[in-house]
Amino acid sequence: MGTRGTITVNKALIDAFQAASSPHSIRALKSDIEAFDAWCRRTNRFALPATAETVADYLDGRAGKGGKPASLSRYKASIAKIHQLLGLTDPTVAPLVKLRLAAIRREKGTAQKQARPLRFKGPVRDAVRDAPRGLNIRALLLACDDDLPGLRDRALLSTAYDTGLRASELVAVQVEHIVEAIDPDARLLTIPRSKGDQEGEGATAFLSPRSVQAIIAWQRASGIDSGALFRRVQVRRYKARPAVKGRRIDSISSRETWDLRKTLSHPAIAARVEYDVGEGSLHPGSIGPIYRAVIQRAFDKAAxxxxxxxxxxxxxxxxxxxxxxxxxxxxxxxxxEELSGIMDALRWKSPRMPLEYNRNLAAEAGGAGRLLSRLA
Structure with missing residues (x-):
């Protein structure tokens, strides 16, 4: 890393930071600092300690290549963190950096692109009373096959919807985390740690009878009785091979080259599929692709x-x-459901994100939406 002068590393401070941070946070910091250092080398700047002008120019450069304000704020925070950990003056608190970032936000806006919701009955007004339509989880669950990948995907998708778990939390689910509930057909899921609970205070989520049945079916078929619940399933497909009637050795001319594949007889082999269930949990990055694959298969089945x-x-x-x-x-x-109930169900610490996710629905359910939808 490009540095100006000698920098003394406080190992105790670094160790304390690693112990107090999640693996995801450490990976993000490492990635951000490596990108900043590479840019500094290309532009003949010092990354450590960086000047306010260097940081401001870096943020401008990332913005010019499509960087979103939320991402730029993360880069700024990572640069600040590495300076703090190394006992260096934080350049990001300078007015120049704050004003440049404010100018970028003013130009680009701060609205973040929201993931498309997967609702149980799709884009309906009332999730309980309305009939399913469009892209809906109910149809996706019914369209999942009853082979090992399909059983896993059904259990995964149903659990993800019931609990609202993030990808990193979903793949961390262990069989031992599922405990009995008052309803004998339902279960509770203990969540030892989450993004908003780095200190491990823990939380509990509800698993519907639908999810419980899907999980039991997946466990029985996969043989998983402990450890990671959602695992990789490797599929091996073998084509059918017809029977081969070999030739007698004494019928082969001395001028022919022997080919044991033609000389020996082989019985017919039927097409088959073999599955291999992994030992560890799925990677968080695999959850989105699994959802998209489930949706594509459901569409192909006309579901x-x-x-x-x-x-x-x-x-x-x-x-x-x-x-x-x-x-x-x-x-x-x-x-x-009231905001407090939504925050409790999804373990939100602040009302900002649940309100953001419901912004479009709030517009439809508001006074103008109710009136205009009834006008001819």
């Missing part, structure tokens, strides 16, 4: 009959691992 191919292509672009969390958030809003 999403009111969507066109163009609709599907447009919808798939917005689907991410966060889609089930946003979907549950919006369904709770649609049935009249």
């Amino acid at each position: 999403l009959s009111d969507l066109s191919a163009e609709d599907l292509a447009r919808l798939l672009k917005g689907i991410s691992a966060h889609s089930t969390r946003i979907g549950l958030n919006q369904d709770l809003f649609s049935v009249g």
Whole structure:
């Protein structure tokens, strides 16, 4: 890393930071600092300690290449953190950096692109009373196959919707985290740690009978009775091979080259599929692709009959691992759940994000939306 002078590393401070931070936070910091250092080398700047002008120019450069204000704020925070950890003066508190970042926000706006929600019955006004339509979880669950990948995907998707877990929290679910509930057909899921609970205070989420049945079916088929619940399933497909009648050795001319594949007889082999269930949990980055694959398969089976191919292509672009969390958030809003109840169900520490996720629904449910939807 490009540095100006000698920098003394306080190992105790670094160790304390690593112990207090999640693996995801450490990876993000490492990635951000490596990118900043590479830019400084290309532009003949010092990364450590950096000047306010260097940081401001870096943020401008990232903004010019499409960086969003939220991402730029993260880069700024990472640069500040590495300076603090190394006992260096933080350049990000300088007015120049703050004003440059404010100018970028003014120019680009601060609205973040929201993942497309995966709601239980799709884009409906009332998640309980209305019939399913469009892209909806109910249809996706019914369309999942009964082979090992399908059983896993059904259990995964149903659990993700019920609990509103983030990708990193979902893949961290262990069989031992599922405990009995008052309802004998339901279960409770203990969540030892989450993004908003780095100190491990813990939380509990509800698993519906639907999810419980899906989880039990997946466990029975996969043989998983402890450890990570949601795992990789490797599929091996073997083509059928017809029977081969070999030739007798004494019928082969001395001028022929022997080919044992033709000389020896082989019985017919039927086509088959073999599955290999992994030992560890899925990677958080695999959740979004799994959701998109489930949606595509459901569409191919005509389970999403009111969507066109163009609709599907447009919808798939917005689907991410966060889609089930946003979907549950919006369904709770649609049935009249109060903000405090939504925050409790999804373990929000602040009302900002649940309100942000419900912004579009609030416009439809507001006074103008109710009136205008009834006018001819």
